[in-house]
Amino acid sequence: MYVLKDEQVTFILEDIRRNGIESEELQLSLLDHICCVIETEMLAESHFEEFYRSILPRFFKRELREIQEETTLLLTFKNYYAMKKVMLNSGVFSAITFIIGAFFKTMHWPGASVFLLVGIVSFCFLFLPLLSILRVKEQKETKNKVIIGIAAIFGIIISLATLFKIMHWPFANMMWLSSLGILFFVFLPVYFFTGIRNAETKINTIISSVLILTAGGLLFTLTNLRASRWTDESSYNSDDHLRDAAIFASEQSQFAYKTDTLTLDLKELKVKANSLCEKIDDIKARLIRHTSHGEEGLTEAQIIRVYGSSLNFAHDFLFDNNGKAKTDLITLKNELAEFNKFTNAKFSVNRKGLLDLQNVYKFGEKEQGKITWEENNFSHLSIAVTLRNLNQLILNICLIEMTCQ
């Protein structure tokens, strides 16, 4: 039996260390094992180092470091394989459900929301966290771990923001903007300045940063998407037509009153209808003044073409911070109800639906629950649509007048 000298044992130990075995316990285990192999198998006349090199490949497939990696994996990460499996499966699952959901959404088929919800939720709460945990564990340097962590947070928030935007849930815009804030002001600087210092990663860092900046910029342009110019234009035009129709109807009904034999009821109708129309005109005038910030001399047609698509002005004017209608709308609704009651009592003509003040289903869908008349006609609508709905009211009042005469 060959007996190893001290310097040979030291040589083997050094070589094991050089080959990437970091843990001392593993170094000593392997040292003893290799020494045993040499002592039992090496012939006295063999050359020590040559023999050592010839037996070393028994310990690995590609390099000795594999033993260290496998040990670390088994020690620190008992569930590594299970986690990896769940990560891959949830990734595939999320991608498939998300694509199906997006396709359904594009085709306006039912069930799109369910697919999108399930896909994005599993992506955010299974795939991304598992992916980042596994990646963080694989990284040795703290800065790389930090970069992965920030990237995961960005990914989760922007995915959730997208989901919230699609579902029209609150806080979507806030989440969307804060995720872009994280991308531009936290992730990108950290990623860029850590990568650029290393000569090996410099070029790749610059290219990736430009790509991230461009992609982030593209997402940012999507932040406040509005309806197309054509949609805006058509709603402006429809307000013009409706205003003309209301003026025409009003003139017609006023003309009908010009007779000597007006009954008392008709006289009362005239007073009530005129008072209502004046009220609505007053609301319109104040809304226009509020929108144009006091700028005088702008017609309704001009106002809607400048501020028409803005959603905030009309809503803030008619509703308080809690989303409840202000006095203007409440008084108007009460007077309209009274007008309905009066015309129903005095004139038995069929005017069903002309002034319907009932609560209605939101978007016409029962699942969405009912909303009030004022919410349905005035909440969160653009200036153009709000003015059009007010004009519609005037037109309907005049039509009721005409049916009564």
Place this chain on the structure above:
Amino acid sequence: MYSSELIKGTLKTIILKLLSESDKMYGYEITQKVKELTGGKIQLTEGALYPTLHAMEAQGILTTDVVNVGNRIRKYYSITQTGKKVASDKVNEFSEFIDTMIFLLDLKPKMG
């Protein structure tokens, strides 16, 4: 010699069974013992052996004893009480697995 894929799934069982039958063993001894018992048909690879031994030590299935052997240190492994339970579970499981495989692959057991 059997393929490493076949051995991989039974590595833990083999180590635990050997250790439960002897007082203590060190790594090289385990590989030699297996080789000897199986007539060289099963040769444990060191790349799989040591990670498994270290993991089982961390899980409390094995305990270790360090002894100075001339100019180096030798680590002896012995099985704990928990380990003995795991060993018998693993052997039973494997035995059932063999029965299932014999049935599944329609193998005729070789008669003495």
